[in-house]
Amino acid sequence: MPKAPASEAAVDARDEPAAKRSARLDLFKFVPFQLNRLAAEVSSALSVEYAARYGLDIPEWRVLATLGFRHDACSAQFIAQCTRTHKSTISRAVTSLMKRQIVERVENEDDRREFRLRLTRQGVTLYEELIPRLLRKEQEILSCLSAQERRDFARLLGKIEQGLDLVQTSEEADAKEAY
Numbered sequence: 001m002p003k004a005p006a007s008e009a010a011v012d013a014r015d016e017p018a019a020k021r022s023a024r025l026d027l028f029k030f031v032p033f034q035l036n037r038l039a040a041e042v043s044s045a046l047s048v049e050y051a052a053r054y055g056l057d058i059p060e061w062r063v064l065a066t067l068g069f070r071h072d073a074c075s076a077q078f079i080a081q082c083t084r085t086h087k088s089t090i091s092r093a094v095t096s097l098m099k100r101q102i103v104e105r106v107e108n109e110d111d112r113r114e115f116r117l118r119l120t121r122q123g124v125t126l127y128e129e130l131i132p133r134l135l136r137k138e139q140e141i142l143s144c145l146s147a148q149e150r151r152d153f154a155r156l157l158g159k160i161e162q163g164l165d166l167v168q169t170s171e172e173a174d175a176k177e178a179y
Contacts, residue, residue, distance in 0.1 A: 042141060049133045054126060059085055059093035063103065064119070068127035069170060073106050073116035082173065102126060 027033045043058055050056040056064065062083040067074070076094055080087040094117060097103040102123040108114040119127060142150050158168060167173045 045141060046134055046137055049137050050130055054130065057093070059089045060097055063090060063093045063097055063117075064123065064127055064130075067103065067117060067119045067123070068131075070174070072174070073118035075108075075114065075116055079117070097123070 047056075047058050047061065050061050062085055063079055066079045066082050076090050077087065079085075079094075080090045083090070094103060098105070101120055103117050104120050104123075105115040106118055108116050142153075145153060161168055
């Protein structure tokens with residue numbers, strides 16, 4: 001194979017760093033990074049509403065929220081799947097909430113070896129008190145968007161979830177017993 005003239009070799013050498021530069025990842029424009037950062041910040045902003053006043057941490061809130069929107073008791077595994085939180089983190093949160101009498105274990109009628117979780121009366125009261133505060137905080141976070149942008153954002157998030165084959169409704173989650 002004949003050697004390229006010096007001028008062509010110089011052009012190829014100049015193009016190589018440019019190609020490598022264009023292949024670099026700008027994290028601040030990488031959607032998975034943006035979504036992760038956004039989720040962490042929103043979660044942190046919401047935690048202000050339940051941490052100081054109610055002494056709940058984020059995993060405890062996730063347990064409370066999952067049990068609060070369901071009509072039936074569910075397993076800790078369901079909560080871990082639903083919230084995408086490691087099962088050991090959920091287990092610690094459940095233990096803490098049980099000590100505080102916010103969550104209780106009930107026997108699974110279909111399999112007596114398994115226990116399910118549900119909110120106690122105190123847990124239901126706490127959940128019902130928290131929801132309006134968290135909905136107001138959600139509106140505050142989304143206030144930088146117009147009403148149409150909020151609808152578009154919700155639709156687009158749903159489309160991404162659907163593309164990832166994620167459960168999108170409570171009814172779907174209950175039917176599949178999974179998230």
